Amino acid sequence: MEKKVCMPRVLKNISYVLFPILVTILVLLIFCLSYPLEKDAIKAGTNFYDTNTFAEDYANRIFGALTTVGLLKEDAETTAYSYYYSHTEKIENNEKVQNIHYYTDYRGSNVIWLVIDNDTKEAYTNLGYSIDTSNLENIRNKIMENEQNWKYQDGNIETTIEKLSNENIEYINSGLDEEGIETIGNVETSDLGNDEQQDKNTEEIATNNYTIYTALLDEMEYVDGIYTDQLLYNTLSLVNQNLIVLIPLLIGLMIALVPVIIIGVGRSSKQEGIALNWFDKIKIELATFIAIMIGCIGAVLSLSVGGASTIVTFTLGISIAAVGFLIIYLACILLFETVVKRIKTHTFWKTTIAYWIYVKTKDLIANLKTTKKVILYFILFIVANLFCFAIMWSDGFPGFVLTVILYAVTLNLLMKRVKSFHKITDTIHSLYQGDTDIHLTETELCKEMQGTGKEINDIAGGLSNAIEEKLKSERLKTELITNVSHDIKTPLTSIINYVDLLKKEKIEGEKAKEYLEILDNKSQRLKKLTEDLVEASKASSGAIKLNKEKLNVKELIKQVSGEFEDKFKAQGLQEIISLPEEDAYIYADSRYVYRVLENMYSNIAKYAMEGTRVYTDIIEKGNQVLIQLKNVSKQKLNISTEELMQRFVRGDASRNTEGSGLGLSIARSLTELQEGSFNIYLDGDLFKVTITFEKK
Amino acid sequence: MYNILVCDDDKEIVKAIEIYLSKEGYNILKAYDGVEALDILKKNDDIQLIILDIMMPKLDGIETANLIRKEKGIPIIMLSAKSEDYDKIAGLNNGADDYITKPFNPLELIARVNSQIRRYTSLGAMVKKEEDSNIYRSGDLMINDSTKTVEVEGKEVKLTPTEYNILKFLTKNKGKVYSIEQIYENVWEEESYGAENIIAVHIRHIREKIEINPREPKYLKVIWGIGYKIENLD
Numbered sequence: 001m002e003k004k005v006c007m008p009r010v011l012k013n014i015s016y017v018l019f020p021i022l023v024t025i026l027v028l029l030i031f032c033l034s035y036p037l038e039k040d041a042i043k044a045g046t047n048f049y050d051t052n053t054f055a056e057d058y059a060n061r062i063f064g065a066l067t068t069v070g071l072l073k074e075d076a077e078t079t080a081y082s083y084y085y086s087h088t089e090k091i092e093n094n095e096k097v098q099n100i101h102y103y104t105d106y107r108g109s110n111v112i113w114l115v116i117d118n119d120t121k122e123a124y125t126n127l128g129y130s131i132d133t134s135n136l137e138n139i140r141n142k143i144m145e146n147e148q149n150w151k152y153q154d155g156n157i158e159t160t161i162e163k164l165s166n167e168n169i170e171y172i173n174s175g176l177d178e179e180g181i182e183t184i185g186n187v188e189t190s191d192l193g194n195d196e197q198q199d200k201n202t203e204e205i206a207t208n209n210y211t212i213y214t215a216l217l218d219e220m221e222y223v224d225g226i227y228t229d230q231l232l233y234n235t236l237s238l239v240n241q242n243l244i245v246l247i248p249l250l251i252g253l254m255i256a257l258v259p260v261i262i263i264g265v266g267r268s269s270k271q272e273g274i275a276l277n278w279f280d281k282i283k284i285e286l287a288t289f290i291a292i293m294i295g296c297i298g299a300v301l302s303l304s305v306g307g308a309s310t311i312v313t314f315t316l317g318i319s320i321a322a323v324g325f326l327i328i329y330l331a332c333i334l335l336f337e338t339v340v341k342r343i344k345t346h347t348f349w350k351t352t353i354a355y356w357i358y359v360k361t362k363d364l365i366a367n368l369k370t371t372k373k374v375i376l377y378f379i380l381f382i383v384a385n386l387f388c389f390a391i392m393w394s395d396g397f398p399g400f401v402l403t404v405i406l407y408a409v410t411l412n413l414l415m416k417r418v419k420s421f422h423k424i425t426d427t428i429h430s431l432y433q434g435d436t437d438i439h440l441t442e443t444e445l446c447k448e449m450q451g452t453g454k455e456i457n458d459i460a461g462g463l464s465n466a467i468e469e470k471l472k473s474e475r476l477k478t479e480l481i482t483n484v485s486h487d488i489k490t491p492l493t494s495i496i497n498y499v500d501l502l503k504k505e506k507i508e509g510e511k512a513k514e515y516l517e518i519l520d521n522k523s524q525r526l527k528k529l530t531e532d533l534v535e536a537s538k539a540s541s542g543a544i545k546l547n548k549e550k551l552n553v554k555e556l557i558k559q560v561s562g563e564f565e566d567k568f569k570a571q572g573l574q575e576i577i578s579l580p581e582e583d584a585y586i587y588a589d590s591r592y593v594y595r596v597l598e599n600m601y602s603n604i605a606k607y608a609m610e611g612t613r614v615y616t617d618i619i620e621k622g623n624q625v626l627i628q629l630k631n632v633s634k635q636k637l638n639i640s641t642e643e644l645m646q647r648f649v650r651g652d653a654s655r656n657t658e659g660s661g662l663g664l665s666i667a668r669s670l671t672e673l674q675e676g677s678f679n680i681y682l683d684g685d686l687f688k689v690t691i692t693f694e695k696k
Numbered sequence: 697m698y699n700i701l702v703c704d705d706d707k708e709i710v711k712a713i714e715i716y717l718s719k720e721g722y723n724i725l726k727a728y729d730g731v732e733a734l735d736i737l738k739k740n741d742d743i744q745l746i747i748l749d750i751m752m753p754k755l756d757g758i759e760t761a762n763l764i765r766k767e768k769g770i771p772i773i774m775l776s777a778k779s780e781d782y783d784k785i786a787g788l789n790n791g792a793d794d795y796i797t798k799p800f801n802p803l804e805l806i807a808r809v810n811s812q813i814r815r816y817t818s819l820g821a822m823v824k825k826e827e828d829s830n831i832y833r834s835g836d837l838m839i840n841d842s843t844k845t846v847e848v849e850g851k852e853v854k855l856t857p858t859e860y861n862i863l864k865f866l867t868k869n870k871g872k873v874y875s876i877e878q879i880y881e882n883v884w885e886e887e888s889y890g891a892e893n894i895i896a897v898h899i900r901h902i903r904e905k906i907e908i909n910p911r912e913p914k915y916l917k918v919i920w921g922i923g924y925k926i927e928n929l930d
Contacts, residue, residue: 482780486751489777490706493799497712500802527799531779551921558876559920562896577893590920 005269012264015257020329022257026250032236048233049148055163057226061111062150062214069115069124069210072101100125100136108222108310111214112146114139118209140213149215223314266341274345280338285353291335298327370448381410420445420453427456436464474541481537485530492530495523532662535595539669546589546674550696553584553618553625556593561616564601572611573604573631579618584625586693588674596670596678599663600629600689609634609685620695627691637687641680667691698813699742701725703733703760704749704775709798713747716802717809730755734763743770745812750776750787758790765791771812775800807908811836811849818850832867835929837906837915839867848906848915858883859902862895863926866916871928873919899924 041051048054100123114125114136125139143149150159159165220227266274279287302324305317342348349355365373388406392399427440438460440453499519507513538544561575568575586593604614608631615630637644644664664680671678671691681688700722704710707728714724725743727733731754737743746764750757761772771794774787779797787795794808815836830841836849841864846853855863861883866874874882876895881887899918903910917927 486777489779489798490709493777494706494708494712496799497709497716497802501712501715523799534779549922552875553921555875555877555923556921558893559896559899559918559924562893562898563900565893565897566900586921588921590922594918594920 006267008260008264008267009269010264012261012267015261015264016333019254019257019261020326022250022254026247026254028235029247029250032232042233042236045237048230050162051233052163053229053233054226055161057229058111058148058150058161058164058214058216060225061109062113062212064109065111065113065115065124065126065212065214066210068126069117072124073117073122099123100139108224110217110220110222110224110226112143112217113215114143114213116211118211143213143215146215146218148218149213151214152210152212154211220311222310227311261336262340265337266344274341276341276345276347279334280341280347281351283353283356284339284342284348284351287338288335291331294334295328295331298324298329298331300324301327381406416446417448420449424449424452424456427460431456431460431463436460436467471541474537475543478534478537478541478543482534485534488526488530492523492527495519496527499523529662532666536662536666536669539666539673542673544592544670544673546592548587548589548674550585550587551590551593553586553627553693554579555583556590556597557616557618557627560594560597560601563598564605567602567605568614571605571608573608573614574612575614575616577616580620582620584618584620585696586625586676587696588676588693592670592674596667596691597627599667600691603663604629604631607634607687608632623695625693625695627693629689631687633685633687637682637685641682644680644682697721697723698744698817699723699725699740700745700747700809700813701727701733701736701743702747703727703730703752703757704747705729705752706749709749712802713805716806720806720810722809722813729753730757730760730763733760737764737768737770744816745809746770746772747775747809748772748792750774750778750783758786761787761791771816773808773812775805801909804909811908814849832864832870833930834867834870834915834926837867837926837929839864846906853905855902855905859898859905862898863902863906863916866924866926870926873923873925875923879924 041053099121109126112125112127114123114127116123116136123136127139127142144151148160150157150161150164152158157165216226220230266276268275302321304324305320339348342351365376368376384406385403388399388403390399391402423440423445427438430438438457440457442450442453442457445453499516503516503520507516557577557579561577565575608614612632615628617626617628617630619626619628668678674693676691676693679690679692681690700717702710702713702717702724703726704713705728710726710728714726717724725736725740727736729752733746733748734755737746748757748761752760755763757774757776761774764770764772772792773794773796774792775796775798776783776787777798784795784797793812796805796808832839832841838847839845839860840847844860846855846860846863862879865879865882876893879895899916900910903913903916903918906915907913915927915929917925919925
């Protein structure tokens with residue numbers, strides 16, 4: 001299977017390797033550039049040993065050696081005890097030298113020397129025990145076998161170092177005078193004594209009859225001025241030219257690596273998007289701490305390498321320091337990667353301890369009861385307020401500004417909540433008034449009330465659904481009743497017609513005629529019942545199209561009472577009508593208002609006690625018109641008004657008369673459909689109906 | 697003898713109608729669905745009236761009426777259990793001349809059949825009579841003020857003098873609506889003193905005399921809460 005390679009990741013890893021290399025080069029470059037070296041010599045490609053720098057360094061070493069000799073002559077043990085170690089041995093040879101003084105600088109030096117004082121017959125050297133020192137010749141050979149050497153005897157110089165040869169003696173001469181010391185004077189000499197002492201050394205060299213052997217070790221062992229100068233000189237020779245140009249190039253390259261790294265962070269060939277590991281999930285503060293700890297290990301490691309003097313320890317030190325820096329660098333990468341990944345996945349803020357504290361605090365507050373919360377907020381307000389007052393007391397104006405800000409913020413918060421509260425109460429009010437088509441925008445409410453807002457929305461939704469369901473089921477019921485009644489009507493037509501035909505046949509026998517009469521009555525009643533049933537269901541479900549117009553109630557009552565006069569007379573009922581002076585108008589569908597009144601009048605004709613009076617009143621009351629019908633019932637009314645209004649219910653004793661029992665129910669539904677109200681009042685045998693419409 | 701085609705999927709109803717109408721001296725042709733009715737009409741040119749049920753198999757009454765109307769002007773009476781306003785409107789708009797709901801009153805059916813036959817055979821064909829200035833007319837309602845007689849669809853109706861005066865006033869001003877008060881003042885020619893439902897009683901009596909079905913009047917219409925009028929049918 002072909003292995004998928006995630007390019008951004010590979011590029012990133014390459015960049016990670018490149019980056020420290022670039023930094024190192026850059027640092028070295030800058031360091032080298034700032035170091036005072038002969039740039040002309042470098043340009044000319046001169047060997048280090050032929051440069052002035054080397055000559056100066058070497059000369060310094062010679063002076064250093066002479067200074068040391070001077071010191072040893074006086075009383076080495078007391079003057080500079082801490083810097084070196086020396087001991088003296090008797091020597092047996094033919095060169096009149098009696099004693100040899102061994103001197104060891106703790107820091108070591110790559111220049112070895114032997115100084116013989118021809119006057120005192122004392123010899124001085126910085127060579128240790130590594131060679132057979134019992135023979136002066138050995139020492140001399142050991143020195144002079146090195147390639148770069150310098151010998152001074154009887155005012156003559158014998159050397160391989162061009163700049164310090166006899167031809168250039170004026171240089172060394174100048175070095176031997178006071179001025180020369182100052183010119184050349186550097187760390188090495190000044191370390192060994194103060195100005196006064198240097199003067200003395202110079203004097204000593206000038207006056208004493210010394211023979212001096214010096215050489216630079218072919219294989220340098222110590223990290224001293226010469227070594228570092230050579231290192232730098234060679235390094236600079238390598239890069240030689242256009243160093244300045246290299247710096248911006250390097251910086252540019254480093255800057256270019258940053259986006260490459262950032263793009264590559266978190267990419268993986270295994271999965272899409274940003275891959276997070278366990279480290280990316282721990283709190284960022286903790287991650288930072290871990291990274292710093294790792295970095296510290298690196299820092300300790302790199303700082304631990306100080307004071308190396310030999311090349312071996314120097315190289316080792318550099319290596320350890322490099323490892324230390326690498327660890328620091330890795331720690332930096334670790335922290336950097338996790339930060340970038342967190343930012344990329346937008347989890348940076350969420351993985352901080354600060355956020356965790358914020359969330360916990362919020363939860364804690366959110367779980368408090370509202371009363372406790374209010375108390376908490378109030379206490380917070382008071383504390384803040386006291387704080388502001390304290391500032392105002394001590395430092396007038398800023399305190400005043402703070403107080404104003406505090407009050408403004410508090411007022412704003414309070415107002416937000418009050419507004420939300422009002423929105424909720426308003427919504428509940430309109431819900432109460434029957435408007436189920438409401439919606440609270442939750443985001444407009446304050447946090448504490450959003451839950452309530454949602455609940456109110458749900459209630460409104462549920463309510464409007466329920467109402468819709470109800471209307472739908474009523475409509476279905478009406479449709480069902482209408483359809484069923486159609487199916488009933490067809491056979492009923494045959495029954496009615498054949499009963500009628502039978503009646504016309506000459507049938508013998510009284511009983512047959514009586515039975516036929518019953519059949520006729522009942523079939524007629526069935527017909528009425530089906531018609532009323534359809535009408536009642538239509539009226540109660542509102543499946544009636546209204547054609548409203550302005551009607552005169554006075555005229556209407558006259559017309560209706562005219563229609564029923566004969567029926568009333570037949571029952572011995574006397575109608576007493578009282579009408580207002582002025583015409584009373586209402587806005588309704590005339591056909592259905594008539595149906596209501598017709599039902600009521602026919603009820604009266606059926607159920608009122610014979611020979612009584614029936615009262616019809618039209619009363620104008622405010623902006624309402626009341627039609628009131630009063631009569632005395634034939635039978636005892638032993639049921640409640642509510643029951644009377646139910647469909648199919650009639651006064652028990654009235655059950656055997658004609659009619660469907662739907663009359664009152666239809667009348668009420670039709671009245672309410674036209675925004676009127678229909679009320680029945682029973683008091684003993686008094687039956688009172690009040691129909692109310694709005695006046696127009 | 698007039699031929700009447702009765703079409704209903706309920707055979708008993710067709711039979712009953714046949715019994716009633718035979719007694720009136722009509723010859724009955726029977727069909728039990730729309731297709732059958734159309735067949736009979738194709739074969740027989742001498743049919744003066746069709747009674748048509750709406751809900752029938754194969755071809756319903758509405759479509760049948762539509763098809764008949766494309767070729768013939770024979771009067772059609774719809775007979776249906778559908779009693780909603782929009783059913784009646786649909787029937788009348790699709791070629792029906794009259795609409796009777798089931799269960800029907802046999803007497804009403806006979807009256808309506810007679811009315812349609814009369815109009816189709818004699819009145820419809822009749823050239824307009826010379827108009828006497830004393831004759832008031834709306835559709836088949838005619839009032840002759842010279843002879844003080846009222847005729848509805850050619851039949852004389854007997855009215856009391858008050859009823860006659862009210863009807864004459866409304867027919868003279870047919871199409872216009874008059875309140876009780878206005879009718880009183882115009883007929884009695886004196887001021888009304890309110891509470892006069894006497895007019896309403898008279899109106900009802902007139903309706904019972906001139907209308908086939910007083911509950912659904914054709915000529916004398918009641919506009920509840922406003923007044924009364926004679927429908928302008930010309």
